[in-house]
Amino acid sequence: MARFYVTTPIYYVNDAPHIGHAYTTVTADALARWHRLLGEEVFFLTGTDEHGLKVQRAAEASGRTPREHADITSRRYREVWASLDIAYDDFIRTTEPRHYRTTEQLMQAAYDNGWIELRHYEGLYCVSCEAYYTEAELVDGGLCPIHRTPVELFQEENYFFKLSAFEDRLLEWYDRYPGAVTPEGKRNEAIGLIRGGLRDISISRTSISWGVPVPWDRAHVFYVWYDALINYATAAGYGSDPDRFARWWPAVHHLIGKDILRFHCVYWPALLMAAGIDPPARIAVHGFLLVGGEKMSKTALNQIAPGDLIPTFGVDGVRYHFLRDQAFGPDGDFSYEAMVARYNADLANNLGNLLARVSTVVERKCGGVGPAPNPASKLGASAEAVYEAAAAGWARIAPSEALEATWRLVRDANAALEAAEPWKAEPGPAVDEVLGDALEVLRIVALLASPALSRASQEIWQRIGLPGRVEDQRLPGAAAWGGYPGGLAVRRGEPLFPRIRD
């Protein structure tokens, strides 16, 4: 059986969940739903990143232990994901014992293979970034280039990962797997970083205690970033369940933002190689979700919480926006006006209107019983082409293209209804045929849009009289034209997507 393992980055517990996190997570959730429809065995992982000095200090400031602090902040993510119908299979927290075990074993393997060694290190450290900077990288007379706050001089004995020894192997890997990092521009960026020369990297700290202890030297903890990357292996069973790990690894799809490209596309494959593990099959890199042309940040006060949007747009409207309006890859600009326009055009006017019209006319002309579609309908050919395009879009991790294709079928069905005007015609075979075709389109669209519309899809399914659950259908068979049996009770209901005043 085909398998699909998809991950989001684990989110830093100190950050408040915002629509940037939601964008990645909704995408992963929709991909997982699509692959489940294909009948594949799916494993969808998300979680929270809970170590590091920032967490330790935030906990101290609030009079809590780091663990208590992380318990509270991690919960916020699970609450947001529940509110967006995110159906993950596993939520990992890096403070869990299973993750300590895997991190220790994976790092021990790299150490035993000779790729990690102790060195003296002194550098300028930004606590907010959890990263060292060189003088040249600082701005405005010594401030962190990201946070514009002072850096601190840290001196310590660190364990170093001999990343510089992996340049050739990484380039060979990129050569052998041209589709491993997408899109092409991000792949080239990663290759550029490697060709530019890699320095060995410090992977442990003695100055902080909130982290996974280095198993061969307990005075150290692993630097938060390296323990964080390993979460993907922990959840797949590395070090605890070898059979499970062999099933899920390396066929993993990481979805990441471009700000963590270096960690995922350079450090992570090298670290895996050092431990004798294959690098991930796929790293899909997306751009930033900008607000008013700027990256969301606490300091710019332009963070939008997903929960702010749900009352207006509904869960489906919010999910649909991220998947349809934001192309996965380039930077996207979030705008409330564009979100309203898309909702009204695609959901209220196109899909919502199709359902409302069909159910109304079936009630008036067919006594509320949905007729069967015409097996030779022109819409059947359209549905077939739409399925091919939608399936290709989901496979490419291009949900916006998949949904754009799906909505072509909605528009074709609306156009066919407008041409035939069954609401003006006398009941009879001609009216039955055009309504049967429209019901069949609604069935297929409910199916193909279900990765995005987690609630409305099931509602459409039920209103046109179909039994069972959309998510239990199996593609491609279920998308074939002619599946609507006819003779089912069609129910008219409240508008599925009430129009939003703009």
Ligand SMILES: [Zn+2]
């Ligand atoms: Zn910083």
